[in-house]
Amino acid sequence: xxxxxxxxxxxxxxxxxxxxxxxxxxxxxxxxxxxxxxxxxxxxxxxxxxxxxxxxxxxxxxxxxxxxxxxxxxxxxxxxxxxxxxxxxxxxxxxxxxxxxxxxxxxxxxxxxxxxxxxxxxxxxxxxxxxxxxxxxxxxxxxxxxxxxxxxxxxxxxxxxxxxxxxxxxxxxxxxxxxxxxxxxxxxxxxxxxxxxxxxxxxxxxxxxxxxxxxxxxxxxxxxxxxxxxxxxxxxxxxxxxxxxxxxxxxxxxxxxxxxxxxxxxxxxxxxxxxxxxxxxxxxxxxxxxxxxxxxxxxxxxxxxxxxxxxxxxxxxxxxxxxxxxxxxxxxxxx
Numbered sequence: 001x002x003x004x005x006x007x008x009x010x011x012x013x014x015x016x017x018x019x020x021x022x023x024x025x026x027x028x029x030x031x032x033x034x035x036x037x038x039x040x041x042x043x044x045x046x047x048x049x050x051x052x053x054x055x056x057x058x059x060x061x062x063x064x065x066x067x068x069x070x071x072x073x074x075x076x077x078x079x080x081x082x083x084x085x086x087x088x089x090x091x092x093x094x095x096x097x098x099x100x101x102x103x104x105x106x107x108x109x110x111x112x113x114x115x116x117x118x119x120x121x122x123x124x125x126x127x128x129x130x131x132x133x134x135x136x137x138x139x140x141x142x143x144x145x146x147x148x149x150x151x152x153x154x155x156x157x158x159x160x161x162x163x164x165x166x167x168x169x170x171x172x173x174x175x176x177x178x179x180x181x182x183x184x185x186x187x188x189x190x191x192x193x194x195x196x197x198x199x200x201x202x203x204x205x206x207x208x209x210x211x212x213x214x215x216x217x218x219x220x221x222x223x224x225x226x227x228x229x230x231x232x233x234x235x236x237x238x239x240x241x242x243x244x245x246x247x248x249x250x251x252x253x254x255x256x257x258x259x260x261x262x263x264x265x266x267x268x269x270x271x272x273x274x275x276x277x278x279x280x281x282x283x284x285x286x287x288x289x290x291x292x293x294x295x296x297x298x299x300x301x302x303x304x305x306x307x308x309x310x311x312x313x314x315x316x317x318x319x320x321x322x323x324x325x326x327x328x329x330x331x332x333x334x335x
Contacts, residue, residue: 050095055088063098070283070320071252076105076290095321102317105286110313111295113242113270115150121199121207123232123239125192127225127262128246130213133274133300135164137246138208139171140300140308146175150205155195156181157188157228158212168210174305178202188212188224189231196235209240222265229266244270244297249284256287263292273311274300282320 053059060081067077080101087097115122124141128134135158142152154172158164162184172179180195192209199207211228214221232239245268247255255273262268271294273285285296296311 050093050098053094055084055094059094063094067283071287072283073253073256073287073291076283076287079105079290099317099321102286102320103313106289106296106316107313109289109294109296110311111270111297112310113295113297115145115148115206116241117150117205119236119238119241121153121196121204122241123196123207123209123236124242124244125209125211125228125232125240126244126246127211127266127268128213129248129258132213132246132248134213134246135167135171135210136303137272137274137298137300137308138168138210139175140305141208141298142171142175142177143305144308145206146177151203152177152206152208153195153199153202153204154179155192155207155209157192157195157210159184159186159188159191160212164210164212171305189228192228193231193235196232196239200235222261225266242269243267244272245294246272246274246300247288249273249276249282252284253287255284256291259288259292259294263294268292268294270295270297272298272300272308276301282316285316286320 050059055063063084064077064081067080068074072080080098083101083104084094084097087100088094091097126134126138138154142154145152152175154168154177156165156168156179158168159182165181165184169179169181178198180191180198182191182194188211195207195209198204209228209232211225212221214225229240229243243266245259245262247259249255251258259268259271271288271292273296276282276299288294289296299309299311301307301309
């Protein structure tokens with residue numbers, strides 16, 4: 001790692017920058033409306049409107065509307081309202097009870113991905129639909145692990161698109177990590193199998209395996225994923241050691257549908273959410289946490305190699321529930 005220039009300003013945390021952006025209330029239906037501090041671009045907005053209020057039928061209905069508009073979903077919204085009723089028997093603050101309820105749902109899913117360095121290679125299988133940012137996330141993860149002092153190799157398991165292999169090779173060059181690839185149309189399982197053997201022979205710590213993007217309802221491609229998992233398991237009964245789904249946050253409840261189906265087919269161990277800085281509604285993550293027992297690993301915040309941050313429960317809830325309507329700053333360009 002290169003040393004940081006002492007004169008270089010410290011980069012703000014992702015959630016801090018999100019709060020600044022979404023505090024502008026520059027969203028459809030709220031533009032040019034002074035005093036509207038309940039922005040739904042990211043989530044619920046400022047909780048000042050809850051101050052001093054009791055959870056009566058009127059407030060429950062308002063909260064339900066806000067949660068649904070924030071993409072929390074019907075099932076999770078129902079749970080939140082039910083738990084609020086229980087908590088408020090011992091609390092006078094709706095805002096405090098809401099924060100505690102969200103923490104109970106989300107915190108168990110915020111689990112850091114820890115690489116077992118006694119396993120070489122530690123195989124991370126990356127899956128997701130087209131356009132989710134999967135290959136870009138692999139490049140970011142490669143840099144992340146290298147910064148931890150780990151050796152990394154990439155496997156170009158998306159053999160359907162020549163551009164996918166080329167994109168992965170570009171990320172390999174940027175991060176100075178080797179990429180195992182074959183020609184377009186090669187058997188993805190065979191490519192990843194060969195990559196595991198190559199990584200083992202070179203004593204590589206982490207192998208990041210790309211796969212072709214696919215919709216959760218494409219049976220043939222989902223069966224192909226099952227084959228990849230079976231083949232990888234022949235090299236090590238515990239492999240893949242991490243099966244990470246990359247989700248596009250802007251898809252709302254469809255992201256939840258994708259996650260449930262991928263988990264059903266191959267068994268997920270981690271989720272990385274991308275494009276949360278592009279106007280997506282944060283409630284999708286609350287629904288995921290409530291309905292799927294899979295760890296939240298990272299948040300993708302842009303196209304650059306540094307635009308990846310470990311998921312943080314407190315930071316996320318702060319962003320979901322708090323905006324500063326007086327600020328007009330926006331996120332820096334990080335395309």
